[in-house]
Amino acid sequence: MADYDLIIIGSGPAGMTASIYAARANLSVLMLDKLAPGGQIINTNEIQNYTGMGTINGAELAIQMFQHTQELQVAFDYKTVREVKVEDGLKTVFCEEDDAVYTAYAVILCTGTRPRMLGVENEKQYAGNGISWCAICDGAACRGKDVVVVGGGNSAVEESIYLAEIVKSLTIVTMFDLTADPMACDKLRGMENVKIYPYQDVLDFYGEKKLGGIHFKSTETGEEKRVACDQVFEYIGLTPTTECFKDLGILNEMGYVKVDAQMATEIPGIFGAGDCVTKNLRQVITACADGAIAAQSAARYVQGMK
Ligand SMILES: Cc1cc2nc3c(=O)[nH]c(=O)nc-3n(C[C@H](O)[C@H](O)[C@H](O)COP(=O)(O)OP(=O)(O)OC[C@H]3O[C@@H](n4cnc5c(N)ncnc54)[C@H](O)[C@@H]3O)c2cc1C
Incomplete structure (x- = not known):
């Protein structure tokens, strides 16, 4: 029984x-x-x-x-x-x-x-201390700050729309172009404080004790770029x-x-x-x-x- x-x-x-x-x-x-x-x-x-x-x-x-x-x-x-x-x-x-x-x-x-992790250098070091997987949990602490979202799918775009209304600047770094629901992508693209870097590979994160920024490389031109930020949110799959x-x-x-x-x-x-x-x-x-x-x-x- x-x-x-x-x-x-x-x-x-x-x-x-x-x-x-x-x-x-x-x-x-x-x-x-x-x-x-x-x-x-x-x-x-x-x-x-x-x-x-x-x-x-x-x-x-x-x-x-x-x-x-x-x-x-x-x-x-x-x-x-x-x-x-x-x-x-x-x-x-x-x-x-x-x-x-x-x-x-x-x-x-x-x-x-x-959530899946990127698996790049320094990611574990800043996990929960500069890198987050939950905009609802950690977004409120980013008011007036510079924030980066990694990813371009539905979750990344939806959470970016939420974050862009709170933060000073929102940079999106994504491996392809935005692949989310077209209506949501259009809304995000129309937000004034949002900048999108498509076709990028994240190389690593940098900063002294605290997260200072993200380092990535174009998969089209090979050009490398560093963007300073206070917080990164990763939405790259499950x-x-x-x-x-x-x-x-x-x-x-x-x-x-x-x-x-x-x-x-x-x-x-x-x-x-x-x-x-x-x-x-x-x-x-x-x-x-x-x-x-x-x-x-x-x-x-x-x-x-x-
Ligand atoms: C940021 C984000 C935004 C999203 N936005 C949308 C949206 O706008 N619209 C939409 O339709 N969907 C959205 N989704 C997807 C949606 O949340 C999921 O499809 C849905 O929650 C899946 O439900 P589930 O019950 O299968 O699993 P989950 O919601 O993942 O629930 C699984 C549960 O199992 C529990 N569990 C796991 N392992 C164990 C264990 N060993 N023992 C006991 N319990 C365990 C977990 O604690 C959890 O409570 C979003 C997802 C994310 C991450």
Whole structure:
């Protein structure tokens, strides 16, 4: 006999949506997260592409999603999952805190992604002390300062628009041209204090004790440039947070959880949803859609097991 019908690992948009669908399918559900419920949207200023919401602050959307799970009495606990094992169809989830162990018939993996680092010289030295991966967390301290954003995709452009309204100058250094949503790119290009350097390779960072600036090189002309700044924000892509599932043998070469159209992995009763699975578009709306499908698949599996 398992402790729960279903354990959901991760309480971002994917995990919370999965928990709503699973609870409404009458499954007993435990949702685990090492941090506060909400996932990456907690640190997102404005979400403008979630159907029906117009523009909504990420933390506000996270609170509304969590309240919805609590209206359905979904059990939630702060735990960092370290491993998942399968024996005779029963799934055992091992956590770091208090060596807690839970069992379930089915598990949905919703652990999302984390920001990728450039891997250049001095980056680690200034991490958290001049280099940040979260404009919402550290942007307010940059009022009136010179700031650089590295990256040109959706996250980089959205967060640059937010930062440009606070800071004195915003310089964007990106490997290609801006590749984000054209409307957002146009808005950013039209902001007076923004300068964009496309087709650049970041070489390193410099400064005495404190970050002094960034050094980069044109991939077209080879010209090197140094831009002095107080703070750098990096938005250059994501790495899946799936290390704790590596022994299950269900990850692809990049570390993403391999799933089919029903969000099922190759292991019966283990499903994946959201940013941590193999897919093309990593957004709130697709994470929620995955979570709904994974929960329906898990409900069918649990009924079969019982
Ligand atoms: C800066 C930025 C701006 C964005 N802007 C937008 C936007 O405007 N519109 C949009 O649609 N999308 C946006 N996104 C993308 C969106 O945030 C993600 O697609 C979405 O959050 C994915 O949801 P998820 O539930 O799959 O994963 P996540 O939100 O990453 O949640 C994963 C959860 O799993 C937990 N977790 C991880 N490992 C463990 C473990 N071992 N044990 C327990 N818990 C664990 C984490 O703590 C986290 O809470 C943005 C992302 C960023 C970074």
